[in-house]
Amino acid sequence: MRAVSLLSEAKTATAKTTISRATVLYAQSSSETHANGGFHPSENLYIPLVHACRTTQQLKQIHAQLFVHNLSQSSRVITQLISTCSMFKSMEYALLIFRHFHDPNSFVFNSLIRGLCESSQFENSIGHFILMLRLNVQPDRLTFPFVLKSVASLVADGFGGLLHAQTIKYGLDLDSFVRISLVDMYVKLCSLDFALQLFDETPERNKLESILLWNILINGCCRAGDLRKARELFDAMPDRNTGSWNTMVNGFVKQGELEQARTFFDRMPGKNVISWTTMISGLSEKGYHEQALDLFYRMLGEGVRPNDLTIASTLSACAKIGALEAGVRIHEYVSRHGFRLNQTVGTALVDMYAKCGKIERASQVFNETVEKGLLTWSAMVSGWAIHGCSKQALQCFNAMKSAGIYPDEVAFLAVLTACSHSGLVYPGRSIFNSMRDDYFIEPNVKHYTCMVDLYGRAGQLEEALSFIRSMPIEPDFVIWGALFCACRAHKNIKMAELASERLLQLEPRHPGSYVFLSNIYAGVGRWEDVERVRITMKNRGIEKPPGWSYIEVAGQVHSFVAGDKDHECAGEIYAKLEEISASARAQGYIPNTESVLHNIEEEEKEDALGSHSEKLALAYGLISTPLGMALRIVKNLRVCGDCHSMMKYASELSQREIILRDIKRFHHFKEGMCSCGDYW
Template identity: 40%
Template sequence: MFAYKPKPQPEHKPKHIPKPLLCLPQHLSSLDQIKQTHARIIVLGLTRHGKLLAHLLASLALSHSPPPLPYSLAVFRSFDFPSVFATNNLIRCFTRSDSPRQSLALYSSLLLRKFAAKPNNHTFTFVLQACAKALAGSEGAQVHAHVVKLGFGGDVFIRNALISFYYGCFGLECSRRVFDEYVRVRDLVTWNTMLACFVRDGQIGAAEKMFDEMPERDVVSWSTMLTGYVQNGCLEEALECFWGVRETGLRPNEAILVSVLSASAQLGLLEHGKLVHSLVDSMNFPITASLGTSLIDMYAKCGCIEQSKLLFDNMPRKDIWAWNVMISGLAMHGLAKEALKLFEKFIDKGFSPANVTFVGVLNACSRAGLVREGRHYFKLMTENYGIQAEMEHYGCMVDLLSRAGFVDEAVELIENMKISPDPVLWATLLGACKIHGHIELGEKIGNKLIQLDPNHGGHYVQLSSVYAKARKWEEVIRVRRLMSERNTNKAIGWSLIEAQGKVHKFVAGDKDHERVTEIYKMLELIGTLVAKTGYSPNISSVLHDIGEEEKETMIREHSERLAIAFGLLVTGVGDCIRVVKNLRVCVDCHEVTKIISKVFEREIIVRDGSRFHHFKEGKCSCRDFW
């Protein structure tokens, strides 16, 4: 608990203070600089100047990283009679620390008149921030009562702090009541604070409405809205929001750039991501660890793993997240050996792996079928680093073991988990049952999944595919009928391709594109040239009991085929074609794409729901293991 007992000191005449020491907060940002200045103050015999020491505390409160509390307290205790300015800055130091509740003890001392100073509007702002951070709801409500009692209820800075406090401790409704209470006591920060509350609560529609109602907007307003779109999966809206920022002429901040790069990465829009990168360069924007990591992630998820590696190698300072993103990027592209080598280098550099680090490592093993290595790193994670396996780690191991044929071991792993297995794990195992022909186990797991989540269409489809492979058409019809009765639909597959400054989206059998006639003519040409290589359609992914010719037509019009056909039409000879697909590519499309890459002498990069496939000269980077 904080305690301060001022000791009476004899009167003295203050010495002259050198001008450079009068503006400490503006000039000092690191703890080392502050300590050097403090040492100079001591050498010059200025330790009795309350104003100077108060500015030193302000420097500590505004420093880049939270200052050590013992040091801040030592500075504060050197005061004869601390001013409210000094006290406020110590409150700010407490607020930024891991002990924000100590701010309340110091505030209580002010109320008990242990100091000559009395709280002012800034005091309440900082104390409410501490209450929000400490989730001290009861204490914060009492502080609010003090605010009203002492006549600060209409102070805009305090009201802004109240909005944040009430959202953090009591929820959106309470913060909205504070926002609505004083309609005329609002500034831009008030609107931005309330906007951020809507975004954090996931209420994007309400956030959009408030954004439109704002009397003015700054870069923080746009940043909040764009970040909200990305966090809530509204990726296309995020891109539109970014162009809105550009149209206003505002200089984007780091949060905007990181968010729009994330949206580009998730959508796989390389050209858009490259444009953002060029803007970063043209603005001479500093490549921080966060921005650099976002660029690495964007290029990796857009298929340019070599560019990711180049950026990573040239980063002057790499934090753990940069290493994690690079390891995961290599894994995503099937470069398992490189990913594991990078992980070992990461350890040699003295970094401690986090749970997400091992997700990337185990994912690398899974993508390449490295069973021995996967077992080793899973054991290393739990036994050497004491990291408790989470659902994603189990998911990687179940995928690795089951696809490699160790289905029984995968089942045993799930049954011995320390946490309740996610339906995704059983779904992964069900997919392996189809691959390896474990019909009886697949039937058992499929029915279990349908019981666990009867509204998930994918479970019905997977069970149908197990029956279809066994040519049990009556069972396929039964599962399909059950799916229909429960109004459960299969997730619609789509493929995106970025071309001519636009994003083009295709679904299977799509006839809505403006160049549909040319696309289907190209499909015919592809079919003719591919047939000459001796290709025979693999129609096992078609689960309907229909004729062979109808099945071949359905496969030929899969979304990625349409996207590739369009890509051949609109890109230059020899150019790489990049496609993003939301579902895992089927066996037949995978085989056909390999042939297309050889016949048309094109590199085709497909990011499906599982990984990247680099098709070139009739081969795929996954080596037909996906």
Template identity: 40%
Template structure:
């Protein structure tokens, strides 16, 4: 065939077919790919503009890898192919690869459109500074900016928007370039001025004045001009001016109304937004997908499920012809409405029925699962996703880390970077929380350093994550340092810092910080009260705690949940006020759940109140019969009292019900590597040396009065058959390994999945004295700082 047909004629045919696919609305990329398959099958080698077109098609249909493959087969790709690829990489949020193509293009090949694509890439990926820098480069190299260049650069400027001078400078450039009458450029310029006006660093009125002047002097205005002005007023917190502007318009432009509605939504005026929606219906103003999405998102954010459902019904009634691309954004908004109102499965049903979906649809379902803590479904959904963007990764990483999957979170963070996505501050926050979960301090510190390098150090979410990370890795001072140097803080930051102090036994300081928070007029939320109650409990501040508990309902109108009551009961029990705790349980407005009985059981154990302990344990056996912790606590209680028969009974019932104790494991980070130890570990390669060194240490410790406490051996029931003294808990091994491997004088930081045992706790006190070092142990619940023979918890945990 290829010999008999004229090559040029075939090429023209293919070219026009591809053209046809792309000019369809929506473009038919799958048909285009079929045509490509045809070319391959018939041995037609695409070149020149046909190949460029194919690269464009693969880029736009989310198959950049294949587009890249085609690109790399070209010996000398022309500027069109390069521009296409840059645009595709930036649209996919992959700046690194876009920059690679850009940098690999010799100056002699470049043109204005090529620069425009890269400038847009930076701007779209929120790097306004890089975009403007490149614009200056381009001018230095004597490329002539056109109206595309200016719209992009002005978009970038609007991102930074903190200097009046820059706006005026580029305004001057526009006038010099002769594009000063082009509506699109003027729209972008107005947008830059109004965004700049909303920055706290500039004078809002003079910049809004400049925008208004531009608006009035424009030769020709379009829909965008009006909406830009309206959103401009909204951004500058002048809703009245925006409304006045809208009401002064002679034509009834739907888009302008949409802008006003979204302005109301963003400022929290939901009723006004809904009112405008109704008015539009009455006045017969054209409603479009933006009207619907705005209103739906308003309902979603305000939790107005009924209103949202009404809008849903209205759309189904009036939009008889569900054009797929029209319905795409509306469906996305509907999916969001349903999951935000707690209807995850309904959201999934809408998603399943959608005839076309985009990355937003996929991300919406992913966030639905993540937010509902349905992490297994999120994981498998993530794997199924046909494409991923920066948000996808971020959602999944933070979902994993917040659900305790630290290792998987970090793995995904690395994978994301390997695939060329530059992590934003939210992604960093997820990775940092992963480190917090793992107790990987060195790794967390490195992420902190990278954060600073990449300029994310003023980020709120990353800062809050860092506070948590340092605290959970045992470095309270680090947490405090981040807290004090953050440029802006919110209630999450305060909560994190109060929690940090509380977990480390600095109850008084936690309470002081809470008081300071109140003084600075930050309104405490339910989380704040949880942390401050825990802090009181760890520090034994019973009176304060009760006082705060009461103020929560009386002054802040927060109804205490079961979690708050559990903290209160914990507070009373630890202080030995068991009967008072029982009173509180009786007075609760709801049936006590597991967390209440757990607090009571732990309190009874500390104070040796066997009767109450048994009572609480029985309730727990009813509520969660599979939970191993109850059996362990109860048997330890019996063991302490020497009631060996009862110990055996508990053990038997555990065996009968097929319940296995979660194996204890501890880990310590040495030179950026996490070393894990199990009870009586035989797996770690250096464990023999650890046992030898431990033996030496115990000899020294005995001289100071240490006596191994054998009753705690029952803590690990699977190993009961072993001789008590021989059984070595994982935390001891990890601490000794840390002493051996960490630099002289460095604090040993060890993490354990379960609550630490009494003998280990005692041993670490002596150990800290013998080796003259600080030992920090984080167990399932809290921190112990051992220093010079004492523990920060005051033997109270």
């Protein structure tokens, strides 16, 4: 740290010394005149000084010297000052310099328009272009690209055509720099027909310009979802570069065409880090997490260094399937290869550890992260929430606000989830109200669902129903589903029937609607109605999605579905399950057959319960890992009451900690107890 400080001091001292020398040189040459064009020689002294600046403060010192020596109206120096301001993101000072310049030319305007555009002040950039025209300053080939980029960023359709006309007026529409920017603008404005027309009318260019133009148009077709046209253009390209291949791979990924994306990826003659990252993130986002991990390891094997986004995408895959061992190895790679714990990498690690059941490690990484942004804080609040640590979640949420970071919709959802999992009705209601009252954030359907869940879990069913009826938005399937789950948990059949009716009205083909209704009838023993609902589902071709569970053993992720007998260790798995079940019964375990909906004999119900995916994952973990080792299981649905009960017995019998993550939260089973306190 001291070395960095000394280096910074040295750079500052150098810049100050250079400025001082410039003043001396100015004094020595104040009476001289430049032989060509009458420029004062001091202009040439100040320009390199501007380029040597490291801070806005140093720029201000130079600007002051310009006033002292009557050079404040030198367009050459002012142009460089404004350009350097934009590099430091000091556009307010750049605008101040511009306002005090009496007769701006195209160089000064171009410098300002570019700086405003690159600082995302797009409206201001366009506004100064209009001012340029009003002052009769003629734009050139360096003006239009940044104005066109600003128009595209604002999606200002009407202004795009006017700008195109201006390029024709000034004879710049065929300039390669301007032409490429025009095509790019039309692509981003979703005016693909205009982009294609411009492309077809473009004269021959050099190889580099030609490839860039083709790539922009192919990307436009991909963005518009026209993969056929994109493929047609790609096949017709006279020359391609890595960017051409990356554009096609990304296009297929975005449209969910992963097989085509993988085909193009495998055919690529030269893959760069963008190629690998695009494919890895695409696989992870579409649910192919194991393939994403395999591809990451292959990338490392081929000697390609990942970037921050590659690391984040791979850690996301680990988080989604609970692959802790893989996540730890990636963390070790990050540490060995000098990656900074910035917002991207730090947030991804916090999220991975939290979702893999290591919440204390997530907290440690959070504290080590240098650049904590809103996403980092939200990931930590969410991590505490899904582990049922409501106190820590609320403390983290308040610390975030104290650090001057305003919460957004995601952060509020995370802290409301923490309240819901712990029955904190009053704090949850207060936080929900503060969204609109204190932060002017309009709650969305997820926040309303969380509040219904909060009231429902706490047994305040009438309050939950009243809350739904008072909502300013129309309650959807998920909101009524939250109420139904609460009704079922608290045995309120009448209100559950009301919720189920609403569910069927909203989503007549959603399998959940029928499962919810079957649950009601099964709960009161109306088996004929259960069978009628099941027949209706079958006749309409509606199937309940299967539950699956993951468990990571020796770095390999194993997946199971209910009743799964395809695993190579299936015989040992079922034998272990029978052993666990027998031992649990001896300790007082009674299978909770209410979770089975069919009117079948109790013995058959127990058999159906015994093959739930999380139990299969548990049995495999017990037979394939050392004694005493914690087991981590991930399930895509909410754990049923019977499996929850079985996990408690299994943790006591095996003397192991069992960490189960379902779709709602984490359950840490240890010595026959669960961290949720059976409040789930």
